[in-house]
Amino acid sequence: VTERTLVLIKPDAVRRGLVGELIGRFERKGLTIDALELRTMDAELADTHYAEHVTRDFYPPLKAFMTSGPLVSLILSGDQAIEVVRGLIGATDGRKAAAGTVRGDLSLSNRENLVHASDSPDSAKREIALWFPAHSV
Ligand code: CMP
Numbered sequence: 001v002t003e004r005t006l007v008l009i010k011p012d013a014v015r016r017g018l019v020g021e022l023i024g025r026f027e028r029k030g031l032t033i034d035a036l037e038l039r040t041m042d043a044e045l046a047d048t049h050y051a052e053h054v055t056r057d058f059y060p061p062l063k064a065f066m067t068s069g070p071l072v073s074l075i076l077s078g079d080q081a082i083e084v085v086r087g088l089i090g091a092t093d094g095r096k097a098a099a100g101t102v103r104g105d106l107s108l109s110n111r112e113n114l115v116h117a118s119d120s121p122d123s124a125k126r127e128i129a130l131w132f133p134a135h136s137v
Contacts, residue, residue, distance in 0.1 A: 003081040004034060005118045006127035009072035011065065012112040014038075019072055022102060022115060026076055029088060034075040035132050041067050048130060058111065065111055073131045082124055085117040 009022050027033070041049070046063045053059050076085060090101025094113050097104035107113045118124035129136035 002077060002079055004075050004077045005082045005085050005124045006131055007074045007076055008116040010114055011069040011071050013114040014070050031076040031078040031081060034077050035135050036074045038070050038072050040070050062111055075128055075132055075135055082118055089115045089117055
């Protein structure tokens with residue numbers, strides 16, 4: 001079944017010049033770009049986007065990192081897009097992510113892990129409404 005998912009190409013990926021590499025991987029898989037924008041996360045958007053993490057020890061440095069520079073937000077769509085994109089990006093910790101995944105191939109960090117993607121249909125709906133209100137349904 002066709003799904004939509006919210007992807008963030010994080011500030012580390014933008015700084016490292018990996019935007020094209022990452023979008024290319026998603027395109028070559030066959031996913032469709034429904035929306036795309038370059039923007040910088042502010043503190044309020046960070047706290048809302050990461051509401052489930054705001055009380056965690058790792059949140060303050062995560063927030064500093066995510067607001068440190070521009071990122072690319074996208075809506076990707078395709079058959080089982082939520083699970084498919086999570087598979088393409090790999091485990092959260094780049095040191096443990098499988099080779100062949102974005103993080104496994106390109107990240108050595110648990111925080112600066114290049115990309116975020118919605119982890120469930122509920123979070124995809126919430127995150128699309130937050131980042132692309134004109135595209136939410
Ligand atoms: P993301 O998929 O955006 O969801 C939450 C983010 O928090 C995660 O990617 C990492 O960037 C970061 N993160 C999760 N766990 C840790 C951790 N233990 N230490 C540092 N950063 C983390």
